[in-house]
Amino acid sequence: MSVAIEVKDVVKKFRRGRRLKKRDIFAVDKATFDIEEGELFGLLGPNGAGKTTLVRCLATLLIQDEGTIKIMGKDIYSNSLYCRRQIGLVTSGERTLYWKLSGRDNLKFFAALYGLDGKERDMRIEYLMELLDLKDVQNERIEKYSSGMKQKISLARALLHDPKVLLLDEPTLGLDPQFSRFLRNFIKNSLNKEQKKTILLTTHYMDEADELCERIAFINRGKIVDVKTPYEYKRDLPHTEVLELRCSGIQNCDELLKQLQSLNSVEKTTANSVDHVTNIKIILPRAEPILSDTIELVRKQGKILGINVEQPTLEDVFIYVTGTRLSEDTAEERPATKD
Amino acid sequence: MTFKNNLKIILAENKKTIDIALSYPIFLVFWGIAPLLWLLPFVFQGKALVGGMSSASFKALTGSANFLPFILIGTMVSTYIFSGLWGVGNSLREETYWGTLEYIIASPTNPVVVLLGKTLAEFILASANVTIQALIATFFLGVNLTLAKIFPVMVIVLLLLIGFYGFAIAFAGFTLLIKEVHGYVHSLEWVFYLFSPIRYPVEVSSITKTLSALIPLTYALVAIRGIILLNKHIVNLWQTMLILIGMDIVLIIGGYLLFQYLERKTRQAGTISQY
Incomplete structure (x- = not known):
């Protein structure tokens, strides 16, 4: 199988700060990976990890500072027009369409940008409207559409010119669970399995990546941490259990995490608090031997609302590998100092 | 993309821009009438100063005593200019x-082709506005605009606009890079108002007269007023037309190259989607 997307040593820096204090921040730092033709590949990382910057580089919206990107064997910088014809782009958010135009008129306009017109264009729009179940609303203005319907039109736009490669940047962000489910099924079954599209999906939903992707690249603070199949990630994790505690009244979380970390065979501890409820995760080979000690330590500070022992998910793998939760925002400054 | 494809993109962009504009009909009405509302204070001011619609000193400067058609022509031509600057420059x-915008930039179409579509739409919308102004001027202000003079006037207007739209395309490039251009557009507007004969003859001051020579609008307005007010034949305006054609070539090529440069800078800076 040949390579559809080739990313090699890509660096993208941004100048941040004011006047004399300006400095370079690495949004993408020496990213390297390949995606084979027909593969559904995931880019998983927290907000601010560099996923969208990388997708924008691939979509030729950004020019990388270093490294090379090839789409279907051609360099995107020197063959940008060819590469743009091979790519269909979907981003998250509702505001990517002309709200004062109908769904059909939106597609007609974007079809023109890809050189489609006349019967060919009309047949393609008809097919996509049918495929995405939008025929009944195709002549209504976008402003009357629900978020999910708008995202369907965005998807139809990306498919207008029948591209070989699809770049889906957080396509289910902000959608209700029903539409998210529909979109996931559509991506997996219709686009990937039936139409054999090469898909790069970025997400910070680990269950989405786990369910859809054949291989996943973990990206954190601009760096590609690892590229494996979901199965390989879980298999290669040295621990096998995750002990989760839901507590309230925790006064000194950092101190508590230190104490928990010192318990026998604990590999990693993380915590996050929402509305005075603290969720603590302890990653370790077996939870049962430290259960009573853990309860005792937590009880000294607060009240235990619930305890759960689970098998590791991709999120646990991510935490293990990067020390960062997927729900965290890592958009804080990353100065351009190399390791 | 072939020439035929690009032409279709221009027409698709033109249709889209007009469809969106027509979805806000109140704006069309406003922009049709507003320039005349701006004009009226000057008419009343002129009337109060000279005690009527004509002035001997005005005739000495312009060759025509009646200042209303003079200002009206300035207003109508500046409607084309400023709507182009706002419309095309601000469109991105x-x-x-x-x-x-990201979806336009990520397509295999050169954004300049899309801007040409916006230019066409702005020309059509501005023509609609100017027609409303001409009708109001004819029926309510008693200005006599002869149909026979429209063709030569349109030739001059087109020669002016080609270069000016080149300038507006460069301006669109600045919009991509620096996002906020209202201050620049307003400043340019006032430079044009001050140093070109939109509302008064530039001969009133040696400074305005000298600086007006740098602005293509000056040549166009002098020529158009010559045709309408002084019954000059377009053939006798060949020098003006040559100057405008020269400026067109410089502004179109310069505008295109500057836009390409600024677009690449924006891609490097990573600010395409920011506003």
Whole structure:
């Protein structure tokens, strides 16, 4: 199988700060990976990890500072027009369409940008409207559409010119669970399995990546941490259990995490608090031997609302590998100092 | 993309821009009438100063005593100019606001082709506005605009606009890079108002007269007023036309190259989607 997307040593820096204090921040730092033709590949990382910057580089919206990107064997910088014809782009958010135009008129306009017109264009729009179940609303203005319907039109736009490669940047962000489910099924079954599209999906939903992707690249603070199949990630994790505690009244979380970390065979501890409820995760080979000690330590500070022992998910793998939760925002400054 | 494809993109963009504009009909009415509302204070001011619609000193400067048609022509031509500057220059900012710019830039179409479509739409919309102004001037202000003079006037207007739209395309490039251009557009507007004969003859001051020679609008307005007010034949305006053609070539090529440069800078800076 040949390579559809080739990313090699890509660096993208941004100048941040004011006047004399300006400095370079690495949004993408020496990213390297390949995606084979027909593969559904995931880019998983927290907000601010560099996923969208990388997708924008691939979509030729950004020019990388270093490294090379090839789409279907051609360099995107020197063959940008060819590469743009091979790519269909979907981003998250509702505001990517002309709200004062109908769904059909939106597609007609974007079809023109890809050189489609006349019967060919009309047949393609008809097919996509049918495929995405939008025929009944195709002549209504976008402003009357629900978020999910708008995202369907965005998807139809990306498919207008029948591209070989699809770049889906957080396509289910902000959608209700029903539409998210529909979109996931559509991506997996219709686009990937039936139409054999090469898909790069970025997400910070680990269950989405786990369910859809054949291989996943973990990206954190601009760096590609690892590229494996979901199965390989879980298999290669040295621990096998995750002990989760839901507590309230925790006064000194950092101190508590230190104490928990010192318990026998604990590999990693993380915590996050929402509305005075603290969720603590302890990653370790077996939870049962430290259960009573853990309860005792937590009880000294607060009240235990619930305890759960689970098998590791991709999120646990991510935490293990990067020390960062997927729900965290890592958009804080990353100065351009190399390791 | 072939020439035929690009032509279709221009027409698709033109249709889209007009469809969106027509979805806000009140704006069309406003922009049709507003320039006349701006004009009226000057008419009343002129009337109060000279005690009527004509002035001997005005005739000495312009060759025509009646100042109303003079100002009206200035207003109508400046409607084309400023709507082009606002419409084309600011259009990519609108696309950013709608969230559609990234999809235009990520397509295999050169954004300049899309801007040409916006230019065509702005020309059509401005023509509609100017027609409303001409009708109001004819029926309510008693100005006699002869149909026979429209063709030569349109030739001059087109020669002016070709270069000016080149300038507006460069301005669109600045919008991509620096996002906020209202201050620049307003400053340019006032430079044009001050140093070109939109509302008064530039001969009133040696400074305005000298600086007006740098602005293509000056040549066009002098020529158009010559045709309409002084019954000059277009053939006798060949020098003006040559100057405008020269400026067109410089502004179109310069505008295109500057836009390409600024677009690449924006891609490097990573600010395409920001507004």
